[in-house]
Amino acid sequence: MLISAAHAAGQAADAHASGGGLPQFDSSSFSSQMFWVIVSFVALLFLLRKYVVPAVNDVLDARAKRISDEIEAAENSRKEAERLLEEHRTQLAEARANINQMMEQAQKDATANREKAMAELDADLSKKKDAAMAEIDTARKKAMSEIRGVAVDVAMEVAEKLIAKSVDKKQAESLANEAIEKIGEAKDQVH
16 A cells, blocks of 8 residues: 555656646646546446445345334234224223122122011011910919909808808809909900
């Protein structure tokens, strides 16, 4: 490189010394220079059009295709995401509906169970009440028969003492029944 630079400097010095100046400004060689400039320019344009422009177009086309593919893939991904989101929303709505339905059914079951338990309790209480009333009625009848027996005995003793003669049991029971009925009537009038 140093040699070529020294050689070029030497030629420039020789040309300057001969008085020629810069060769591109020499009017005697101007037409041949214009010819070669045009030939070089046309050749450069031909080479650019033949090799460089198609290569650049191929790169640009490949890049445009890659960008187009990426946009298409992004669009497909967006559509898939929207589909999945809609599917998720549908499943969520179905789950909520199922939960609401299960809660309503649980409330209905709880209400039915409560009503059934109340009915069973009422039936049980009614049975116990009926049994208690039967026991009370039985106890009342037993007490009444015991009272009658005592009343008959008392009436017999009273009648024997008052009449001084024996009264048979049927007459005593009849007298006792009349006395009890009169006592019952008097009791009903008081209440």
